[in-house]
Amino acid sequence: MLKEIRPALLLLLLLTLITGVIYPLGITGLAQALFPYQANGSLIVKDGVIIGSELIGQNFTSEKYFHGRPSVTTGTDAQGNSVAQPYNAANSAGSQLGPTSKALVDRVTADTAALQAENPAVPVPVDLVTTSASGFDPDITPAAALFQVPRVAKARGLSEDQVRQLVQDHIEGRFLGLIGEPHVNVLKLNLALDAAGK
Known part of the structure; x- marks a missing residue:
């Protein structure tokens, strides 16, 4: 059984390293080098x-x-009620x-x-x-x-x-x-x- 699990765990570790670390760092570095203004939020x-x-x-x-x-984003007041807060960056959404x-x-x-x-x-x-x-x-x-x-x-x-x-x-x-x-x-x-x- 360990013989079958070991390749699966190694593949999981390898893909996690590639897609979770190497790829994001590479894309972030490329964006910072080629488009720093846009990469930092314009x-x-x-x-x-x-x-x-x-x-x-x-x-x-x-x-x-x-x-x-117009912006119909909302937020919460001190009592926890939903209130209108135009351009509330913590709550991006349309009115639905x-x-x-x-x-x-x-x-x-x-x-x-x-x-x-x-x-x-x-x-x-x-x-x-x-x-x-x-x-x-x-x-x-x-x-x-x-x-x-x-x-x-x-x-x-x-x-x-x-x-x-x-x-x-x-x-x-x-x-x-x-x-x-x-x-x-x-x-x-x-x-x-x-x-x-x-």
């Missing part, structure tokens, strides 16, 4: 302090900043509400009405009232960014043309010209706003 540093990642959305609520997509959910329809309707009051001349872009599957989408469509230009310009005392140009400068195209859709990274755009002053 972190954005300002004045020596990490302020975010270009891969994870943040909860901008001030009128002076562009807002990202289906298209016929009254709660979802009511939230989207209320968000749309509030945004339409902010900019009545332009239809509300869908990504400003719908969430992503993770709840942390860092990007919005160019239409969603341009929709917010009047509010941001007014709050900062800048001309709409200045703010619109900042948005145009931060539109990222399709990967290799084929994959994905044009998008604007909200954190990068807001940092550019701060750098522009006011």
